Amino acid sequence: MSLPGNDTTRDGPPIVVEGLHKRFGSTHALRGLDLTVPAGTVCGLLGPNGAGKTTAVRVLATLAAPDAGRVRVAGFDVVREADRVRRTIGLAGQHAALDEGITGRDNLHLVGRLHHLGARGARRRADELLDRFGLTEAADRLVRTYSGGMRRRLDLIASLVTRPAVLFLDEPTTGLDPRSRNDIWSTVRELSAEGTTVLLTTQYLDEADQLADDIAVVDHGRVIASGPPERLKATIGTRVEVTLADSGHFATAACVLSALTGGESSLDEAERRIAATTDPDRSVTLPGLIRELDAAGVATLDAALRRPSLDDVFLALTGRTAPEHPAGSGPALERTTR
Amino acid sequence: MTTTLTAPATGRQGPVAAEPGRLRRALSDSMTLTLRILLYYRHSPGLIAASLAAPLAMLLVFGYIFGSAMQVPGGGSYRAYLMPGLFVLVAVNGVVPSMVGAARDIGRGVTDRLRSMPISRPAALLGQTLADLLVSAVVLAMMVGVGLTTGWRIHDGVPRALAALALLLLFRFVMNWVGIWLGLLVGREDIAGQLSVLVFPIGMVTNVFVPTGGLPAWLRLVAEWNPISAVAAATRELFGNAHPLGADAPWPLRHPVVATLAWSALLLAVVGPLAVRRFTTHGR
Numbered sequence: 102m103s104l105p106g107n108d109t110t111r112d113g114p115p116i117v118v119e120g121l122h123k124r125f126g127s128t129h130a131l132r133g134l135d136l137t138v139p140a141g142t143v144c145g146l147l148g149p150n151g152a153g154k155t156t157a158v159r160v161l162a163t164l165a166a167p168d169a170g171r172v173r174v175a176g177f178d179v180v181r182e183a184d185r186v187r188r189t190i191g192l193a194g195q196h197a198a199l200d201e202g203i204t205g206r207d208n209l210h211l212v213g214r215l216h217h218l219g220a221r222g223a224r225r226r227a228d229e230l231l232d233r234f235g236l237t238e239a240a241d242r243l244v245r246t247y248s249g250g251m252r253r254r255l256d257l258i259a260s261l262v263t264r265p266a267v268l269f270l271d272e273p274t275t276g277l278d279p280r281s282r283n284d285i286w287s288t289v290r291e292l293s294a295e296g297t298t299v300l301l302t303t304q305y306l307d308e309a310d311q312l313a314d315d316i317a318v319v320d321h322g323r324v325i326a327s328g329p330p331e332r333l334k335a336t337i338g339t340r341v342e343v344t345l346a347d348s349g350h351f352a353t354a355a356c357v358l359s360a361l362t363g364g365e366s367s368l369d370e371a372e373r374r375i376a377a378t379t380d381p382d383r384s385v386t387l388p389g390l391i392r393e394l395d396a397a398g399v400a401t402l403d404a405a406l407r408r409p410s411l412d413d414v415f416l417a418l419t420g421r422t423a424p425e426h427p428a429g430s431g432p433a434l435e436r437t438t439r
Numbered sequence: 440m441t442t443t444l445t446a447p448a449t450g451r452q453g454p455v456a457a458e459p460g461r462l463r464r465a466l467s468d469s470m471t472l473t474l475r476i477l478l479y480y481r482h483s484p485g486l487i488a489a490s491l492a493a494p495l496a497m498l499l500v501f502g503y504i505f506g507s508a509m510q511v512p513g514g515g516s517y518r519a520y521l522m523p524g525l526f527v528l529v530a531v532n533g534v535v536p537s538m539v540g541a542a543r544d545i546g547r548g549v550t551d552r553l554r555s556m557p558i559s560r561p562a563a564l565l566g567q568t569l570a571d572l573l574v575s576a577v578v579l580a581m582m583v584g585v586g587l588t589t590g591w592r593i594h595d596g597v598p599r600a601l602a603a604l605a606l607l608l609l610f611r612f613v614m615n616w617v618g619i620w621l622g623l624l625v626g627r628e629d630i631a632g633q634l635s636v637l638v639f640p641i642g643m644v645t646n647v648f649v650p651t652g653g654l655p656a657w658l659r660l661v662a663e664w665n666p667i668s669a670v671a672a673a674t675r676e677l678f679g680n681a682h683p684l685g686a687d688a689p690w691p692l693r694h695p696v697v698a699t700l701a702w703s704a705l706l707l708a709v710v711g712p713l714a715v716r717r718f719t720t721h722g723r
């Protein structure tokens with residue numbers, strides 16, 4: 102049944118957060134968070150532990166009340182029109198929220214009934230989702246007997262029962278095996294293509310890179326950077342790493358690198374490695390680098406350019422410098438994030 | 440335009456958008472949540488057996504061990520006196536599953552899941568208490584069976600006996616709400632489990648096991664004004680069992696049926712809104 106003037110959403114961006122503050126006793130979890138997520142896009146919320154991501158999601162999902170600020174979901178105020186908000190959203194929290202004493206199928210079935218899909222509609226939807234996420238075999242077992250990843254998946258699909266217009270996923274793939282993670286990723290992509298607006302938090306930067314149209318980096322309860330992943334990466338220069346054949350060439354090599362990158366170079370005497378990061382507006386090519394080093398008479402064992410990853414962005418923004426990061430010392434061109 | 444994209448996403452399910460009336464929605468939500476608890480019992484049939492264990496153990500200890508040396512003032516068998524008291528304990532024990540269940544739901548995040556859905560808040564709690572009511576009706580029926588086989592009798596006819604059972608279920612319902620409120624208040628299953636041990640001593644300082652006439656004055660005051668005593672007296676009166684009163688028994692014991700109704704209404708009026716409020720604001 103389609104309604105004239107569909108009242109389940111209002112025009113405008115489905116998620117608008119302005120100056121959101123939230124305290125827990127003496128902890129100031131959110132200190133003026135601003136965020137806008139346009140319709141049909143995926144926004145990735147990144148941030149170190151304790152940054153306030155879960156708190157933000159809980160406020161958006163009407164579970165926590167803001168202390169100050171304006172928060173609207175699907176055009177409805179999360180405080181004054183909480184019930185309208187609840188009718189449009191799906192939520193999969195950071196910790197699975199399941200009834201352990203009943204079966205997986207019944208968990209979904211109950212969620213469907215609570216959303217008034219009717220007994221038959223709820224059953225059909227539960228079957229559909231179980232099938233789609235490979236849980237049919239386990240569906241009639243008690244959730245108590247599920248593995249961690251199975252719980253996570255069941256919790257996630259419980260948030261999809263109503264095909265929500267706005268979906269909140271708090272660390273949706275934590276603890277999932279690669280296949281399940283891929284399933285979730287493709288689901289998020291599909292939902293987004295169908296017009297669902299998704300806000301997801303994650304600790305996996307490649308996940309944000311893969312899924313998010315926009316990323317907001319949160320630290321100490323504030324958004325400290327936001328934009329498409331490519332643009333965020335462009336704010337960080339390319340990293341140049343050279344391993345020298347002869348440690349006597351350190352000074353010369355440092356001069357060459359500084360001239361090329363416009364940045365300071367750092368030395369690793371033990372590994373005979375020298376590294377520098379380019380200014381964001383400069384570009385360096387590998388042949389160019391080698392030519393310059395040759396011309397200066399520097400003998401090299403290895404030279405590499407590493408395009409910045411979201412990890413670098415994250416580390417640079419949240420105040421820890423790249424060299425502290427163990428993987429930052431390797432010559433890998435691409436690094437996998439755990 | 441955003442609505443053309445999102446409309447199929449939500450509108451596809453008709454019933455969500457159709458939005459039945461508030462009351463109908465609330466009723467349907469309570470039924471669904473009743474179903475949830477019933478499913479839970481279906482997978483743990485041992486729970487019903489377990490809730491029979493405590494009253495049966497007391498029947499053994501008090502009815503047969505202490506009871507062998509007990510005299511009821513004014514005559515009559517002690518077991519016939521005790522039995523209605525044990526029925527009342529079944530009702531009072533309604534605090535336990537509700538308290539532990541509410542605390543467990545908080546711990547498991549189920550409370551948050553429910554709170555993030557468009558569910559009427561009182562309906563969410565009502566569903567849990569209704570399910571418990573159905574289960575406790577079964578437990579009570581079993582206890583009546585045990586009573587009848589161990590020498591306890593109904594003396595004033597079936598209608599009054601049914602009224603007694605209805606009163607017991609009403610009190611159980613009230614105790615469920617008390618339990619839900621306490622469970623939401625403590626919010627932790629382990630603490631709720633520890634607290635439930637308190638139900639026993641609170642049930643002891645009453646006329647459930649012995650008539651209050653012989654208690655020291657201060658304890659007698661507490662016991663006679665304990666709502667549980669009124670329920671036990673009302674139950675005995677309606678079943679036609681002896682309930683000997685001290686000469687200066689207070690009003691609730693002399694009008695136990697009215698007192699039980701009044702206590703129930705009062706407790707419900709206080710604890711119900713507190714529980715709903717706590718559910719609504721938990722973790723905010």
Ligand SMILES: Nc1ncnc2c1ncn2[C@@H]1O[C@H](COP(=O)(O)OP(=O)(O)OP(=O)(O)O)[C@@H](O)[C@H]1O
Pocket residue numbers: 125126128129130148149150151152153154155156157195
């Ligand atoms: N209920 C609460 N009571 C007290 N403090 C809280 C509560 N919830 C969150 N906090 C505090 O608020 C801050 C933000 O927590 P939050 O859970 O939002 O972080 P997060 O970004 O989700 O972290 P993580 O990546 O570890 O999940 C933390 O300092 C946390 O200790």
Ligand SMILES: [Mg+2]
Pocket residue numbers: 154155156195271
């Ligand atoms: Mg979190």
